[in-house]
Amino acid sequence: MEKLRILIADDHPLFRYGIGMLLATTGDLEVVGEAATGEEAVEMAAALQPDVILMDIRMPGWNGIEATQRIARRDGKAQILILTMFKDDASVFTAMRAGARGYVLKDAEKDDLLRAIRAVGRGEAIFSPGIAARMIDYFAMTRPAAREELFPELTAREREVLYLISEGASNSDIAGRLELSGKTVANYVTNILNKLQVQDRSEAIRLARESRLGPEGFGTGESSLA
Template sequence: MTLRVALVDDEPLIRRGLAAVVGSEPDMAVVGEAGDGTGVLDLVGRTSPDVVLMDVRMPRVDGIAATRALVRAGSAARVLVLTTFANDDHVFEALAAGADGFLLKRSSPEEVLHGIRTVARGESLLFPDAVRELARRHARSTGSTGDPGLDRLTPREQEVLRLMAAGLSNAEMADRLVVGVETVRSHVAAVLAKTGARDRTQAVVLAYRSGFMPV
């Protein structure tokens, strides 16, 4: 009985690499591929894979949403999520969405194959680092403020954070937004209060680390 694998990644090179790795195994076969999450539900329905290798970051419909859709549809396919960093925010969202495991993109072919077999057996695959991070966040959220909560910022506050993360001073932001400096100061204060950052530097760090700002 061969293991049926579907590949969902927007980078053709990664798909080729995965296909080469999976295809080199006698008991595995690539039964379908997709470049984003839009047609995943359909793809899985047509090809009934045992394991779906799913990239988190994709245009249009990302891996998180696609995973959620699969789980809601009652699919039997196991989802192995591909991510760049082990402590990425996406990891935890994907966990909540119903992913069965994670693979770092810089994984070796052996690790990829091991990951596929692991989730195919019904086990879950997690990184020690990621689990530790999860525990850390849980402990922090039960006690105090909670998550960064960048989405709890109002549109204006998000705009201000974006400008802050571009390196602008309060005066420059006021100029850009055509408002008074006092107004900017209020927004900055709100951003700091909501994010728990002590100063603008920490807020900027948060903006980049959380993926709020593109790198």
């Protein structure tokens, strides 16, 4: 039986080792490479042509979302399974828009992880149970269809920051979640207030909530967690 060839992209050596040891216990999965940064993941995906890439989100340099986007654009062969501790809606939706086929949390049971790897290798989409339930609930909610026309004066990144603001996130929360500096986030907030012609953060929140801006309204013009 032909084995699924796996590339592990994660900046923690011990975690890569643990995943490698788990996959070594199977007869149908083999690790062909390990990457510690987003750049390495993109380069090794092109060089090794793996079947499945296990991609962490938070890595030095290009993060997992940007690496996923670049790999998906360059070569559609590799199926990407996000393997992370981030379970917020913004991370899930941006990962799927970037081209990931699945999203599993690092605290998943080993059998669930192996099942997810095999499913993604077959071209299926798969999510951790809690995330799948939230996605079903999200799309079941009555809301306007996703539109790029929501706040067209904002960039995709600014719409994402506005969404997080509307969810109650502080600048420091946003900086941590999107891996940006506090100064960069402050600049985004200033730009948002100026473009929306509002006096303060509370008015921006009111506009976002009235428009029902959600993760699907970020757009696809730029990497969402870059």
